[in-house]
Amino acid sequence: MNTITQTARKAWQPTKSMVWLTTVVIGAFVAGCGGGGGGGDNGRDPILGGGGVAALAPTVTAVVPIQNSVGVPVNTRVISAAFSKPMDVSTMNTTNLSLACPAGTPAVGTVAYSAIGNVATLTLTNNLPASTVCTGTVSTGAKDVAGNPLAAPFVWTFTTGVAPDTTAPTVSSTFPVLNATNVAVNVVVTVAFSEPMDALSITASNIRLACPATAPITATVGYTVLGNVATLTPAGNLPANTTCTGTVTTGVRDVAGNAMLLPFVWTFTTGAAPDTTAPTVIATFPLANATAVPVNSIVTATFSEAMNPLTITTANVKLVCPGTVPVIGTVGYAVNGSVMTFLPLAPLPASSVCTATISTGVRDVAGNAMVADFVWSFTTGVAPDTTRPTVTAVVPRAFAVNVATNTLVTASFSEPMNPLTITSATMTLACPTTAPVLGTVGYAVLGNIATFTPTAPLPFNTICTATVTTGVADVAGNTMALPFVWTFTTGASTDIVAPTVISTSPGNGATGVGPDIPSRAIFSEPMDPLTMTPATFRLACPTNNLAGTVSYSVAANTVTFTPAANMPADTLCTATITTGVRDTAGNAMANNYVWTFRTQPLLVPPPPIPPFVSPITLGVASAYGGFGGSAGMTNQGIFTVIN
Numbered sequence: 215m216n217t218i219t220q221t222a223r224k225a226w227q228p229t230k231s232m233v234w235l236t237t238v239v240i241g242a243f244v245a246g247c248g249g250g251g252g253g254g255d256n257g258r259d260p261i262l263g264g265g266g267v268a269a270l271a272p273t274v275t276a277v278v279p280i281q282n283s284v285g286v287p288v289n290t291r292v293i294s295a296a297f298s299k300p301m302d303v304s305t306m307n308t309t310n311l312s313l314a315c316p317a318g319t320p321a322v323g324t325v326a327y328s329a330i331g332n333v334a335t336l337t338l339t340n341n342l343p344a345s346t347v348c349t350g351t352v353s354t355g356a357k358d359v360a361g362n363p364l365a366a367p368f369v370w371t372f373t374t375g376v377a378p379d380t381t382a383p384t385v386s387s388t389f390p391v392l393n394a395t396n397v398a399v400n401v402v403v404t405v406a407f408s409e410p411m412d413a414l415s416i417t418a419s420n421i422r423l424a425c426p427a428t429a430p431i432t433a434t435v436g437y438t439v440l441g442n443v444a445t446l447t448p449a450g451n452l453p454a455n456t457t458c459t460g461t462v463t464t465g466v467r468d469v470a471g472n473a474m475l476l477p478f479v480w481t482f483t484t485g486a487a488p489d490t491t492a493p494t495v496i497a498t499f500p501l502a503n504a505t506a507v508p509v510n511s512i513v514t515a516t517f518s519e520a521m522n523p524l525t526i527t528t529a530n531v532k533l534v535c536p537g538t539v540p541v542i543g544t545v546g547y548a549v550n551g552s553v554m555t556f557l558p559l560a561p562l563p564a565s566s567v568c569t570a571t572i573s574t575g576v577r578d579v580a581g582n583a584m585v586a587d588f589v590w591s592f593t594t595g596v597a598p599d600t601t602r603p604t605v606t607a608v609v610p611r612a613f614a615v616n617v618a619t620n621t622l623v624t625a626s627f628s629e630p631m632n633p634l635t636i637t638s639a640t641m642t643l644a645c646p647t648t649a650p651v652l653g654t655v656g657y658a659v660l661g662n663i664a665t666f667t668p669t670a671p672l673p674f675n676t677i678c679t680a681t682v683t684t685g686v687a688d689v690a691g692n693t694m695a696l697p698f699v700w701t702f703t704t705g706a707s708t709d710i711v712a713p714t715v716i717s718t719s720p721g722n723g724a725t726g727v728g729p730d731i732p733s734r735a736i737f738s739e740p741m742d743p744l745t746m747t748p749a750t751f752r753l754a755c756p757t758n759n760l761a762g763t764v765s766y767s768v769a770a771n772t773v774t775f776t777p778a779a780n781m782p783a784d785t786l787c788t789a790t791i792t793t794g795v796r797d798t799a800g801n802a803m804a805n806n807y808v809w810t811f812r813t814q815p816l817l818v819p820p821p822p823i824p825p826f827v828s829p830i831t832l833g834v835a836s837a838y839g840g841f842g843g844s845a846g847m848t849n850q851g852i853f854t855v856i857n
Contacts, residue, residue: 271365272358273298275528275544276439277350278410278469279372286372287379288344292412292469293323293336295352295368296439298528302357303327306334310355313338315348315374326414330436330445331524333413344376379470384408385462386442386637387550387654389520389579390482392669397482398489399454401579402522403433403446405462405478406549408639412467413437416444420465423448425458425484438523440546440555441634445524454486480669489580494518495572496748497660497763499630499689500592507592508599509563510690512632513556513570515588516659518748520579523547526554530575533558535568535594548633551657551744555634564596599690604628605682605698607769609740609798612700618709619671620799622742623680625698626768627662630689636664640685643668645678645704658743660765665744674706709799714738715791715807722809729780729813733789737771740798746773750794753777755787755813783816 276296279286293313306327311334313321323338334356342348352368387406390397403423416437421444423431432449444462452458462478497516500507513533526547533541533556543558554572562568572588607626610617623643636657643651643666651672656665664682672678682698717736720727733753746766753760753775761778773791781787791807 274368281370283372285375288341289378289470291338297332300359305357310353328413342374382475383468384638385478392480394482396485399451400488405444407442408637415467420463422461425456427459443523492585493578495588502590504592506595509561510598515554517552522577525577530573532571536566553633602692603688610702614702616705620708623666625664633657635687640683645676656744663743712804713797720811724811726814732776734774742796745795750792752790755785
């Protein structure tokens with residue numbers, strides 16, 4: 215299959231402040247919003263804004279170019295504004311969405327509207343002037359389908375650079391992933407791109423699905439601005455036990471008009487049944503009850519499975535701090551790790567308790583909602599995070615030789631990263647240096663690990679160069695100081711050896727295990743961190759699976775299960791690592807690995823010690839006497855006389 219990925223870094227990169235100020239939100243963050251993605255075919259209706267929010271004024275939830283961005287390519291021809299709810303298409307015109315470069319000099323263009331994703335686009339006739347501050351405006355003439363206008367005009371600015379953007383966009387991630395098997399028949403398909411795309415080019419003609427290859431699937435296609443995600447929603451269930459082929463054509467374009475160099479094609483195979491399992495949140499940043507959180511942090515939540523990006527909206531994700539004061543921000547979704555991101559518009563208030571809520575309005579790719587809202591809190595510190603992230607471990611290691619040709623590449627970071635910055639533009643592989651490798655990129659939140667998965671085996675006996683660019687940013691928006699580049703050399707064969715567990719903690723049969731001790735397993739070889747999840751590493755005490763988080767260490771080939779609460783006392787616990795975990799070559803374990811241990815008995819405190827009583831001082835004896843009637847008693851010298 216003749217497909218390639220252009221891996222060169224774009225000349226225009228966001229500044230540090232732009233990384234977390236990726237989009238801009240205006241208006242109040244309404245605590246009572248609901249809906250967003252319900253209804254339709256098994257909850258897969260891509261039209262957002264339901265659930266009783268018709269009376270609320272629409273807001274602008276994202277813009278491209280982003281607010282305060284600098285060095286914007288002069289050939290940026292598409293200005294985008296995404297809304298919080300479906301809009302009246304008759305109000306989407308150049309009167310209500312306009313651009314001036316500089317202020318007072320209107321740019322000429324036409325406005326169109328994409329209903330799936332609620333995105334208005336202003337397509338310019340000419341290039342932008344160089345080194346100029348441009349002002350975009352969405353007026354109150356813009357109305358939703360119920361006739362509600364914006365509460366106030368939305369105005370933002372950006373500054374152009376001096377050069378055009380000539381770099382082709384690439385596909386960064388997909389769901390289902392390449393060669394996935396047993397895919398539920400009721401899923402939607404998602405494709406994430408390396409950079410902002412022209413929403414008008416994200417159509418059913420340019421993003422297609424066939425199951426099998428000769429049977430096109432009828433579907434609708436939408437676009438999520440924050441995350442650069444295209445979503446293909448089939449009109450019905452996919453055929454069971456069938457190989458499906460997804461295609462992204464060269465008809466898709468970035469906002470500068472650059473098309474992909476060649477089509478991107480991948481396949482997956484369906485199973486026999488639909489997915490009816492509710493998604494859960496398996497990890498968050500900040501952690502629940504975390505303290506001293508930097509005020510410039512974003513908030514992320516990782517789901518147990520792939521989600522429908524069109525339901526990850528400000529109607530379903532909220533942040534308040536302190537108390538019930540809503541934080542204005544925007545919400546995005548990273549396909550590469552099933553991660554929701556909330557990007558505050560301004561730094562969080564210092565020394566405040568913040569509460570984040572993800573409602574049951576979010577849906578997985580099969581339309582299943584969470585069973586209940588997910589709520590957690592954390593406390594901010596007083597200062598921002600200004601420390602740059604670094605790469606701490608890689609697989610294959612630097613200068614490794616005889617590397618299996620079917621390996622994936624991983625890079626572990628020193629701190630939590632913004633998953634929206636982990637793309638095929640910021641993590642690349644070339645074998646040899648002049649031959650970019652086609653692949654997709656993922657991110658494991660617990661472990662801070664980025665992965666690059668080639669779509670085909672690497673060439674034999676070849677020096678490969680992997681690069682993580684300064685385009686990656688941590689959750690506070692700090693970028694790496696320098697690109698991280700390393701090389702390794704492939705061998706002449708693939709890796710077909712199944713991984714094994716070589717050590718556990720607690721050990722099999724251990725007793726007296728503390729109630730808060732994590733369970734760990736060390737593998738015989740490097741593993742794919744994206745396969746380390748609560749679904750593949752379970753702990754039951756004695757029979758019910760415990761809630762907890764799963765993380766992976768690249769440097770130690772170690773997976774860790776940390777219970778969310780203390781394990782019950784004097785209980786036999788069973789830890790299970792399933793064959794769902796895979797090594798970096800994609801090999802699964804031959805069998806589930808199971809071991810047991812017993813927690814320590816409940817420690818009964820000893821009886822309380824009686825309170826301490828001070829001794830009584832008797833003092834010094836002296837002469838005394840007592841009389842009762844005519845009888846008496848005297849004490850004189852050594853004689854006592856009693857009358």
